Amino acid sequence: MMRALRWFSSVCLLACAALLAASAWAEPAPPPNVILILADDLALGDLASLNHGRTRTPHLDRLIASGVWFDRATSASAVCAPARAALLTGRYPHRTGVVSLTMRTEPALTRLHRDETTLADLFTARGYRTGLVGKWHVGLGDEWHPRRRGFAEVACFVGDENIKSYDDFSLEIDGALRRFEGRYLTDELSDRAIEFVRRHRAAPFFLHLAHYAPHRPLGAPADLVKTYTDRGFPENTATVYAMVEILDRGIGALLATLDELRLRERTLVIFASDNGPDPLAGPRFNHERRGAKYDVFEGGIRVPLVFSWPGTFTPGRSEFPAHFTDLLPTLADLCELSRPKLPLDGVSFAAHLRGAPAPPAPLRFWQWNRAVPNYTHNLAVRDGDWKFVRPPVTRNKPAGDSTVAPALYHLPTDPNEATDLAVRHPDRLARLQAAADAWAASVEADRTRRQK
Ligand SMILES: [Ca+2]
Numbered sequence: 001m002m003r004a005l006r007w008f009s010s011v012c013l014l015a016c017a018a019l020l021a022a023s024a025w026a027e028p029a030p031p032p033n034v035i036l037i038l039a040d041d042l043a044l045g046d047l048a049s050l051n052h053g054r055t056r057t058p059h060l061d062r063l064i065a066s067g068v069w070f071d072r073a074t075s076a077s078a079v080c081a082p083a084r085a086a087l088l089t090g091r092y093p094h095r096t097g098v099v100s101l102t103m104r105t106e107p108a109l110t111r112l113h114r115d116e117t118t119l120a121d122l123f124t125a126r127g128y129r130t131g132l133v134g135k136w137h138v139g140l141g142d143e144w145h146p147r148r149r150g151f152a153e154v155a156c157f158v159g160d161e162n163i164k165s166y167d168d169f170s171l172e173i174d175g176a177l178r179r180f181e182g183r184y185l186t187d188e189l190s191d192r193a194i195e196f197v198r199r200h201r202a203a204p205f206f207l208h209l210a211h212y213a214p215h216r217p218l219g220a221p222a223d224l225v226k227t228y229t230d231r232g233f234p235e236n237t238a239t240v241y242a243m244v245e246i247l248d249r250g251i252g253a254l255l256a257t258l259d260e261l262r263l264r265e266r267t268l269v270i271f272a273s274d275n276g277p278d279p280l281a282g283p284r285f286n287h288e289r290r291g292a293k294y295d296v297f298e299g300g301i302r303v304p305l306v307f308s309w310p311g312t313f314t315p316g317r318s319e320f321p322a323h324f325t326d327l328l329p330t331l332a333d334l335c336e337l338s339r340p341k342l343p344l345d346g347v348s349f350a351a352h353l354r355g356a357p358a359p360p361a362p363l364r365f366w367q368w369n370r371a372v373p374n375y376t377h378n379l380a381v382r383d384g385d386w387k388f389v390r391p392p393v394t395r396n397k398p399a400g401d402s403t404v405a406p407a408l409y410h411l412p413t414d415p416n417e418a419t420d421l422a423v424r425h426p427d428r429l430a431r432l433q434a435a436a437d438a439w440a441a442s443v444e445a446d447r448t449r450r451q452k
Helices: 002-026 056-067 080-089 119-125 186-197 222-229 235-260 326-335 424-445
Strands: 033-039 068-070 129-135 152-159 163-165 168-173 177-180 205-210 266-275 305-308 314-316 366-367 379-382 386-390 405-410
Touching: 002 033, 002 068, 033 080, 033 235, 056 177, 056 235, 056 266, 068 152, 080 119, 119 129, 119 205, 119 326, 129 186, 168 186, 186 235, 222 235, 235 266, 266 326, 366 424, 379 424, 386 424, 405 424
Parallel strands: 033 205, 033 266, 068 314, 129 152, 129 205
Antiparallel strands: 068 305, 152 168, 163 168, 168 177, 266 305, 366 379, 379 386, 386 405
16 A cells, blocks of 8 residues: 555656646746836946946946847937837837927827837737836827827826926826926936836836936036036036936836846846937037937937846847847847737847847938938938948928938948048949938838828
8 A cells, every 4th residue: 555655656746747847848938027228318428337437327337237238239310209219119210200309399290100009019918017107208199198009007208398307397197297396307217117116026017217317407416416527527517427327326226126026037127328419418428429419420329228137148249230120029029029010120139139140230221300301311321331321411490402412431440430431432322322212212101101
């Protein structure tokens, strides 16, 4: 009897072990939580690890070291709203309808077309809890509100009209406007992000933390600003650096919360900025790159981008020229999301994040001017090492077609876009102009498509 029992329990143990092994083999790690953090107008040169210690950003520097860092990442636009439209849809901003900046005066040019699918829509469909904390800026009006675009929980400002200063602002929190006075905006957003994570610790979540810092209106506590003016920085630059330091501190607290909740290895944290530094916010170090926010030169479109998922992604640097339109297809692969119905412009680099070689980079395009697009202005095409540029002419609404000749740069030997090689390479120039024309026709047809 004892022998039979022993045999029986051994068989049970073996069966259990086999079942466990089978389930471990059959079930891959569940898709991660995702926190997509976006800074506003933050320059690559604002980060201490990239600026020889001009600023103090220990938490962001640690985040960068913990993940896959994209050395050649670009936004999809040189300005806020279009960049965000591409990030949320995986499509060029023009296709989505978001091409200009001022939501109140140009509502039709700053709204995501209603038939666009957002990242938040996809995460919602996959059963994630979704949240937006911070800036929206891609649609004014009820039908274009983030709650109608996939975000279940919202603590946001739709445009900048509710931000009088960093100490006096209003947030729309789940349908009601709430004013904050004497509270620092960045700290409030950081705390709300942390609260969101705590609330949803047990569920898969997608949090888009869209910070406003270091966007104007500049403002930071005087004692912190003084630590930078004491080092010789002008007042406005010192204020920007103080704003970045506070942003960094909040991100540090968010990462510490993930550690405390034992969620860090189950959470993919992405950090980026929406465009280059604002030239109106004071002098900034940005590695001598030509141009700034508003320009399609590298200074306007190059941004920090890191994907950190400890335990899954091996930390390192990638030369793949990641672009904002790539984020949606990449996240769709990593998190097993369905794809939107509309065709995507970006490519997935999910396998690359897991160690595979980088995918081939398609031609990339950027264009921006205020109001209705004029594709003779401020347009760039990136084709491998080469960059074609129709230079920026004005930050105001253009008066007509640009008469400034297109330029051609070879970025590996001329990263600051100082030497125009158009005359020496007329065939390449003509080919890229033709590619730009074809792209413009395609995105313009999409932009102006009939909306129900
Ligand atoms: Ca911006």
